[in-house]
Amino acid sequence: MSDHDETAGSQSAFEEEARQVLAAGAREEKLRRRYPIEPRSFERTRMGPYTAYAAMVLEGSGWRQMFPAQPSEDEARLDLAAVLRDTTAHPHVGAGRYAQAADAVENGADQVILGECVYRIVRVEQTVIMTEYGPEPPQATDRPFPEEFDDRESEH
Structure with a gap:
């Protein structure tokens, strides 16, 4: 050639x-x-944060989110209380203490300590990235919620 x-x-x-x-x-x-796109559309090209709520647990040296964020604080409290009531008692903490902690969370406590674990209701700031063409679609770098942190029962 x-x-x-x-x-x-x-x-x-x-x-x-x-x-x-x-x-x-x-x-x-x-x-x-x-x-x-109108010149005043700059508001549509910013991040639109919204607040959700979840429960986290301090285990050993790190925090773990116990379930996906809920849209309301009350839902997160009810979910954490249910988890506490269903939890097998820690060797150093009796089942009655788990029930007391669940009641405390339902009644507004943001944090309870059971044995060596610290349970806390937390705010989760989530964002929707808005561009001039609308909300940002999924990206190749997005990661799914890790299964080992998802305590919900399987629907399958």
């Missing part, structure tokens, strides 16, 4: 890529015209 043939081949590949880029740009421009 001559140098001229290689140059022609690479030129043709470059031209094809350029055509694809131009076609994508034309589609994007068409969408921009169809869905115009």
Whole structure:
């Protein structure tokens, strides 16, 4: 193959890529015209935080979220209380103490200590990333909630 043939081949590949880029740009421009963005839309391009609630437990040297965040504090409290009532008693703490801790959480206690474990109701600031084209879709780098931290019963 001559140098001229290689140059022609690479030129043709470059031209094809350029055509694809131009076609994508034309589609994007068409969408921009169809869905115009007003100058005051900067609020739609920011993170919109919202607060949820969960329970965490301090075990050994680290905190573990016990279940996915709930939309209300009351739901998180009820979930933690249910977990405490269903927990097999710690060797150093009797079942009655777990029931007392569950009642305390339901009645507004943000933290209870049972044996060496510290249980705490926490705020979880979640965000929705808003772009000028709407909410950000899932990304390849997103990670699912780890199964070992999901104490919910399987629905399968």
